Amino acid sequence: MRSLVKNNLNIIVAGFGCCKQEILATTGPTYDISRFGVNFVSVPEEADVLVIQGFYNEIGEERLLEIYSRMKKPKWVIATGKCIVDRCLLNEDYNFTERLGKIINVDFYVPGCPPRPEAFIYAVLRLLEAGQ
Amino acid sequence: MAKELYDGIYSSHKTVFIEKIEKNLGFYLKDHILEIKKLGQELLCAIRLSDLDDVCQELNKNPEFDINILNSVSHYKSRNKHCLLIDLSSVSNNFSMLLKVVMPLPGDAETSQIMQLFESSISVLKKTFEAAEFFSERKNLQEDSSDIIIQAQQIDGLDCFDLYLSTEEDMIKKAFIDTGIARVSSKELHKNTVLPDVLSCISRYDHSAGLFPELCICLSFEELMQLKVPRRVQYIRMLLSELYRVSSHLYFVSRIAKIIGAELVYNLVLLERERALRLIELITGSRISPNFIRIGGVKNDLNADKIKAARETIEILYRKVRNIEALLLDNSVISAKLKNRGSVDRETALLCGVTGPNLRACGARYDIRKNRNLLLYKDMSFIIALGKYGDCLDRVLVRFREIYQSIKIIDQAVNDLPEEHIKKLINLSDLAIPFTEMISSVECPHGVFKIFMEIQDELIQNIIVLSPSKNSVYLAERILPDSRFEDVELILASLDINSGELIS
The missing domain is CATH 3.30.460.80 (NADH:ubiquinone oxidoreductase Nqo5 subunit)
Incomplete structure (x- = not known):
């Protein structure tokens, strides 16, 4: 199972925000994240890794929890960007760790506003290493 | 002084x-x-x-x-x-x-x-x-009366709204777009904050071209103080604005290419966007959120290396984007997929309040770079790209033409960059302004981006972002009926709805 995941890691990106631009830039030929066997999917059941980024309100949180619960085990979570790691830039009252930190277990934090595509790839590679 | x-x-x-x-x-x-x-x-x-x-x-x-x-x-x-x-x-x-x-x-x-x-x-x-x-608060198509509900998707640009569709066979009869998921900013946002704090995070209102919100705020302060900004600064601002426009339009083309299944074009466009972003990073130090524009100036001057890099990059960009356009639009299969999809006439676009390339694709000549005295665009030689039929093909074509015009402007800005010593004009800590209102607008890649502000002393009391993507959402609701269900994703992507502009 582990080796299967290692050679074919499916990632689902939740939310919207500036980080998504940088995450999706990794699919281009410059960074080409697919050479590590990483794919981006849109069905939670197929995904191994959930990437949490960007801005959330109550509706967004519900969607995020639904995606997380629909993902099959083993599953990992990467949190990217300042809005998730620290406080939301556009809503200072919103703190992801305080609100959902106990329900969703985050494995890797990628700091930056937004983090560079290399930083995201580095987190995925660390995840693959940890999976071994 | x-x-x-x-x-x-x-x-x-x-x-x-x-x-x-x-x-x-x-x-x-x-x-x-x-x-x-x-x-x-x-x-x-x-x-x-x-x-x-x-x-x-x-x-x-x-x-x-x-x-x-x-x-x-x-x-x-x-x-x-x-x-x-x-x-x-x-x-x-x-x-x-x-x-x-x-x-x-x-x-x-x-x-x-x-x-x-x-x-x-x-x-x-x-x-x-x-x-x-x-x-207004609309309740015309709730979950129970719609046949198909498409929740916010993973594709960038279509991730900030839910779509409710009522269909007959494969034709859409009614459409309703709910942007509730995108409204994340609090009502009291930016209240009683100092200007540098706002300037550092305002670029998040436009994910694909973060320079424009900053520019908008700084322009309004310069108008208020009647500050004469050096010509060199204006040229640097124009250069960066057009670079961001190129990058945003290339990202738009990449999304279209992905949806219609042109994998080769998708990869080539992302490669060129990366080239533009690297030049932006060389000049500003950041790719997405530059935090580069200051009141009365910019953060850093351009040195000879940066000017040389800009010259080299735009030369390659022009050549490569020409190839990409030929690869995408000379292909009759791809052109047929885009033609006559999501057509908008001029009157409908005006009625919905759409601005920017989406309006120009319908044949309306409205570009505040030409119509107003924005920066020093009057010194530049460029034309307003116009479409005729307002369909997806025209929207893509207009953006390609705008990329060429932007490259032309960058070329002129680099070649005619005035040699001038830029000195610090203003100290923000000295600002003590009585209660006043300010408005400023810029032509961002999605349309006319406007900011209304109220300020007292050095504290900002209110900021209202009047963004063009909200009107594009309304236009989408108007044109989706009588389209085929398979074209929904393409039509929505062709309107270039920016999720950042919907958050307030």
């Missing part, structure tokens, strides 16, 4: 025209208007709620104004008063104005009272401007 700072506002042929409009407003609506202010190249009129209908009728029917577009309606609280901010513009007369409607409510009024009065104002506005219904 004072003379250098305040030696006049930018010379503008538009200033005279705006003053004429201001006089006409005072003449025709003197009984209704509480106050008229000329804020830079925009007008702000304060009126009572009871006069709203008369004022709208006059503005719409009088050929001196001929205001036919309602861009947005927002509610805000200013100095213990509830107000409505209505953004109106006239394409035939090439000007825009804001109506500030003072609501007869106490400062501590309950939300239900405010909503009731807001809805009644919208119903008054609806008599003159059909687009007003989009800004």
Whole structure:
């Protein structure tokens, strides 16, 4: 199972925000994240890794929890960007760790506003290493 | 020093025209208007709620104004008063104005009272401007009456709204877009914050071209202080604006290519976007959120290496984008997929208040880079790219043409960059401004991006972002009916809806 995941890691990106631009830039030929066997999917059941980024309100949180619960085990979570790691830039009252930190277990934090595509790839590679 | 700072506002042929409009407003609506202010190249009129209908009728029917577009309606609280901010513009007369409607409510009024009065104002506005219904609480297509519900997707740009569709076989009969998931910013956002804090995070309102919100804020302060900005600074700003426009349009093309299945074009476009982003990073130090524009200047000057890099990059960019266009649009299969999909006529686009490339694709010549005295675009030689049929193919073509025009502007900016010593003009800690309102607008890659601000001393009291993507969402609702279900994703992507602009 582990080796299967290692050679074919499916990632689902939740939310919207500036980080998504940088995450999706990794699919281009410059960074080409697919050479590590990483794919981006849109069905939670197929995904191994959930990437949490960007801005959330109550509706967004519900969607995020639904995606997380629909993902099959083993599953990992990467949190990217300042809005998730620290406080939301556009809503200072919103703190992801305080609100959902106990329900969703985050494995890797990628700091930056937004983090560079290399930083995201580095987190995925660390995840693959940890999976071994 | 004072003379250098305040030696006049930018010379503008538009200033005279705006003053004429201001006089006409005072003449025709003197009984209704509480106050008229000329804020830079925009007008702000304060009126009572009871006069709203008369004022709208006059503005719409009088050929001196001929205001036919309602861009947005927002509610805000200013100095213990509830107000409505209505953004109106006239394409035939090439000007825009804001109506500030003072609501007869106490400062501590309950939300239900405010909503009731807001809805009644919208119903008054609806008599003159059909687009007003989009800004009201709509319940026309709920979950139970729609056949298909498409929740916010993973694709960038389609991730900030839920789509409710009512269909017959594969034809869409009704469409409703709910942007509730995107409204994340709090009401009190930026209240009592200092300007540097706002400047550092305002670029998040436009994910794909973060420079424009910063530019908008700085331009409004420069207009307020009548600060004469050095020509070199203006040229650097134009260079960066156009670079961001190129990058944003390339990202748009990449999304279209992905949806229609042109994998090769998708990869090539992302490669070129990366080239543009690297040049932006070399100049500003950041790719997405630059934080580069300052009041009266920019963060860093351009040195010889950066100018050389810009020259080399745009040469390659032009060649490569030409190839990409040929690869994408000379392919008859791909052209057929884009042609006659999501067609919009000029009147519908104007009615929805759409601006930017989406409007120009329908044949309307409206670009505030040309129509107003924005930066130093009057020194540049470029044309406004126009479409004819307003379908997906035209929207893609217009963006390709805009990329070429932007490269042309960058080329001119780099070659004619004035040799000038840039010195620090203003110290932000010295700012002590009495209560004042400010408006400024820029032509961002998605349309006219406008910011309304209230400031007192050095603290910002209110910021209202009047973004073009909200109108694109309304346009999407209008054109999705009578389209085929398989084209939904393509039509929505072709309107270039930016999720960042929907958050307020």
